[in-house]
Amino acid sequence: MIRLFKHYIPHAVILLGLIDLALLVFAGDFAWRLRASQIGMDPGAIAARGWQLAGFAGIILTAMIAVGVYGADALRSMRFATARLLVAISLGVIALAFVDFLFGGQNFWRSTLAYSMVGAIALLVLNRLVAGGVLGASAFRRRVLVLGAGQRAARLRALADRPESGFCIVGYIAMTDMTPDIEESIARSAISNLTRYVENLSVSEVVLALEERRNALPLGDLLRIKTTGVHVNDFSSFIERETGRVDLDTVNPSWLIFSDGFSSGRAISSAAKRLFDIAASSLLLVLSAPVIVLFALLVKLDSKGPAFFRQTRVGLYGQTFDVIKLRSMRTDAEAAGAQWAQKDDPRVTRLGKFIRKVRIDELPQTWSVLKGEMSFVGPRPERPEFVAELEQQLPYYAERHMVKPGITGWAQINYPYGASIEDSRHKLEFDLYYAKNYTPFLDLLILLQTLRVVLWHEGAR
Incomplete structure (x- = not known):
């Protein structure tokens, strides 16, 4: 995920949004050129209509965010995404027509808006058909190794199984002798070098999901993993980032005190x-x-x-x-x-x-x-x-x-x-x-x- 102003946004959403923005600019420019050719007018250089294209793309993209085009349901359902796209583009075009009327200009012609609307719908739907499967593939997800095999690890597995999840779990390591909830977990004693094990799995993040940290926190292993460039995270912080909520089942006062947030510089x-x-x-x-x-x-x-x-x-x-x-x-x-x-x-x-x-x-x-x-x-x-x-x-x-x-x-x-x-x-x-x-x-x-x-x-x- 990418952290933008203290809020985490999935990589897939950022990538999809950037592609959508480029396609909206293309649709707006194509509509202008099409209308210009119909009336025998020179379309001119694209730089001359830069702010109109930016306004078109920006307002439509804002409408898409507002109606939930980048929400979890729209990301996993093509039918859901198409319905929201139609509403977003319709609202955006209405807003653009209102802006043109309000300022008394001829920046957004009704004919070009109509062409832009049709072109944007076609391109954005095609984008989701082509890129949807790729963005949901495991190759675009962060590879996470879970230290723990109890109830917290099981919760992480359920979170990773969601279609819109931005990470996949490549393994679970049972850090204690307790009976694991994750059957496929590997005992820590079976791994001679945890750092090398992390490197061999191409892990991008290690999440600490221990039910009880006393006498089970592998500080030496975590330090070596951290110094190799692999991100190490605790369970509560990981849940907060992935779900956009503070998990009351696992959070404690010390986490609230020492974690990032509640900034006084407001x-x-x-x-x-x-x-x-x-x-x-x-x-x-x-x-x-x-x-x-x-x-x-x-x-x-x-x-x-x-x-x-x-x-x-x-x-x-x-x-x-x-x-x-x-x-x-x-x-x-x-x-x-x-x-x-x-x-x-x-x-x-x-x-x-x-x-x-x-x-x-x-x-x-x-x-x-x-x-x-x-x-x-x-x-x-x-x-x-x-x-x-x-x-x-x-x-x-x-x-x-x-x-x-x-x-x-x-x-x-x-x-x-x-x-x-x-x-x-x-x-x-x-x-x-x-x-x-x-x-x-x-x-x-x-x-x-x-x-x-x-x-x-x-x-x-």
Whole structure:
């Protein structure tokens, strides 16, 4: 994987994205030349239309990222990828037409956009047909040797078996005399020189997956392996990198303290984030005001009760604040006390089902962003009643309050809607990853992919 602004991106995704970018530029240039030949115009040098081509390719690629073209499902399913490509390119072309209209120019002709759209779809689908099998081949995956043969090693094997995995495991070494969970593992005593064994297998990374490190940590072997240029990683760091979450089953306080992350040098990033929140929330409140007013009236007509409701949530450093949302449930929804939302929740009104799916009920929360109680991106704020329970049952739950809560977040785009202690545990793993690895780049990635969640109603309940 390649680490970009503290966030890991698979090599295959980077390579696929670069090829897509080149093909988009080619499609845009071909469309221009085709249209120029039809009207008898000199197409001119490619440098003269460089910014138009860059704008076309950049906006389409941004739309592709936003709708999940580079997600795990799209990488392993050609049918899934094609559907997302069609949506992304359509949205991108609409955005380009809007830009051309907004600035009153003739930079993106409708005819060239139509040709570009057809050409881009054909080339990008062909790219996935040709390169898809190659990118998924083991030759493009990192070769990993696992030191350990217990439950942690079994978890790594399951992770490597995923179609979108960026690594393959070339061997397991049982470091203790305990009965191994991995039958094909080799006993450490059967290997005379571990460093040479690593070299012979062309291993690119060694992962320490010991159930118990006491008297089993091969410091001498690991030092020699490290000095030969092979990357050595511990289990928790490897899981964090490969899954984008902090594994609560294996993480300990010392790992959180000494691992990279939770950087104190966030003053500039935090200031930039606040400026973005103020500008974006002000603009969104102005643009969405008619929508909010319209649906507020519809909520009043659909069921008895107020159009809006306030609810206390826990925010930064555990401080409470009130969020405002369009009401999507009956007024007596919590007559018996605070409850988790359920699938097909009977408390949700007819209109409430719709506004929850398209996230219209969340729009008034933009006011909390403008006031500084929330941000656009961050862990979703929970209710005090649930927080008290979750802090008792889930380790490190309080650490998620070290960053400002958000309307959307890393957990929201990676994990479906959950309404239980176990779901909260999984979401906490993603929230801790965000708090640990926050950068403006990660915020941008989350904002873009929130469009995917809204379009396909992922996580809505």
